[in-house]
Amino acid sequence: MSKILIIAEHAHGVLNQSTAKCVACASEIPDAEIHVAVVADNSEAVAAAAAGLASVKSVICVDNPANENQLAAVIAPQVVALADGYSHIFGPSTTFGRDLMPRVAALLGVNQISDIMEVIGSHSFKRPVYAGNAIVTVKAPADIPVVATVRAASYRAVAAGGDAATSSASIDVECPEHTRFIELQTGKSDRPDLQTAAKVVAGGRALGSKENFELIFKLADTLGAGVGATRAAVDAGYVPNEMQVGQTGKIIAPELYFAIGISGAIQHLTGIKDAGTIVAINKDPDAPIFEVADIGVVGDLFAIVPELQAALSG
Ligand SMILES: Cc1cc2nc3c(=O)[nH]c(=O)nc-3n(C[C@H](O)[C@H](O)[C@H](O)COP(=O)(O)OP(=O)(O)OC[C@H]3O[C@@H](n4cnc5c(N)ncnc54)[C@H](O)[C@@H]3O)c2cc1C
Numbered sequence: 001m002s003k004i005l006i007i008a009e010h011a012h013g014v015l016n017q018s019t020a021k022c023v024a025c026a027s028e029i030p031d032a033e034i035h036v037a038v039v040a041d042n043s044e045a046v047a048a049a050a051a052g053l054a055s056v057k058s059v060i061c062v063d064n065p066a067n068e069n070q071l072a073a074v075i076a077p078q079v080v081a082l083a084d085g086y087s088h089i090f091g092p093s094t095t096f097g098r099d100l101m102p103r104v105a106a107l108l109g110v111n112q113i114s115d116i117m118e119v120i121g122s123h124s125f126k127r128p129v130y131a132g133n134a135i136v137t138v139k140a141p142a143d144i145p146v147v148a149t150v151r152a153a154s155y156r157a158v159a160a161g162g163d164a165a166t167s168s169a170s171i172d173v174e175c176p177e178h179t180r181f182i183e184l185q186t187g188k189s190d191r192p193d194l195q196t197a198a199k200v201v202a203g204g205r206a207l208g209s210k211e212n213f214e215l216i217f218k219l220a221d222t223l224g225a226g227v228g229a230t231r232a233a234v235d236a237g238y239v240p241n242e243m244q245v246g247q248t249g250k251i252i253a254p255e256l257y258f259a260i261g262i263s264g265a266i267q268h269l270t271g272i273k274d275a276g277t278i279v280a281i282n283k284d285p286d287a288p289i290f291e292v293a294d295i296g297v298v299g300d301l302f303a304i305v306p307e308l309q310a311a312l313s314g
Contacts, residue, residue, distance in 0.1 A: 001031045002030070002122050003033050003085060004029065005060075005086040006019060006035070007039065007097070007100065008039070009091070017157050019036065022092050034055055038050055038059060051166050062168075069184070070096065073176050076100060077175065078171050078173055081171045088147075090149070093114065093115050093152055098114075098149060110145060113146060113149075114127060115127045117154035118154065122142075127151070194228055194250055197226030200252060200258070202228035202229055202260065203216035204260065205232035206260075216229075228271075230263075245272060246268040258279045258281070278294050282296075283301070
């Protein structure tokens with residue numbers, strides 16, 4: 001039997017969907033018993049949500065005021081203290097998991113497997129390399145714990161309907177103080193979260209300025225969509241870094257993705273590999289984005305987007 005511990009991602013008392021996607025991945029492992037660890041300052045609401053996920057057998061709460069700001073350096077030794085007896089320890093390949101899981105692997109003295117996108121067997125997984133242009137099958141040794149991140153975009157969240165037992169663990173580890181929380185800088189937005197939105201409207205360098213990027217925000221608001229951008233648009237200062245989609249940004253899997261004034265560089269495409277319908281607007285008919293788009297519109301975005309906006313609003 002494989003005993004799998006999933007580290008819950010959460011903020012402000014809300015369980016992030018990435019956790020339910022990790023559960024989906026873990027449940028592909030034959031004969032898996034799945035536990036979720038909620039490392040928090042007040043785990044109650046998150047633990048209740050985790051306990052309600054299908055396939056989860058048990059939720060372990062670790063409450064400590066030091067966990068208020070979810071610092072990877074502080075959480076990692078607590079996860080390691082829980083690790084005994086588990087064959088697998090999984091976290092999501094989101095910013096949270098990418099920060100935390102390598103520390104867990106290092107403290108346990110094992111290598112990490114990054115971005116599991118398919119389970120082949122209990123110790124054999126598929127993962128992308130070269131910005132998603134090749135898929136490799138990796139095999140982990142069976143006699144040490146598998147510490148891994150799960151590529152959230154490759155999995156659908158498990159449904160609710162579970163009724164897992166919840167318990168508290170008191171952990172006696174020294175939380176490091178060399179990493180301290182100073183402040184969280186984040187864009188405040190009422191729009192759907194880019195990583196979990198069903199629809200995303202994204203803009204590229206072609207927008208030309210921060211002011212022009214408002215066209216993208218307006219269209220997104222009309223569609224009830226999240227907003228993404230290319231690295232070129234981020235580097236040009238049109239939008240903040242947290243909106244970057246791609247190899248060095250966020251990997252997303254919306255049902256509908258609008259790529260507006262985006263060339264379709266491989267580093268961008270790797271972030272939308274699992275998107276459903278891709279709609280591209282580009283003035284260059286030979287732009288690589290048209291090779292992956294389901295619907296392509298060749299033309300000037302500054303004419304097409306306002307027209308689309310008017311049609312949708314009217
Ligand atoms: C290691 C590495 C990591 C990277 N990571 C990422 C990443 O995570 N995400 C990412 O996005 N990029 C990433 N990049 C950068 C990537 O290679 C591209 O440079 C970037 O994606 C290009 O952004 P863009 O499509 O906005 O700009 P461009 O390539 O300049 O394309 C602009 C497009 O807009 C079209 N256009 C221009 N004007 C109009 C108009 N008026 N109407 C309609 N269309 C118009 C053009 O025809 C063109 O196709 C990375 C690069 C490297 C080397």
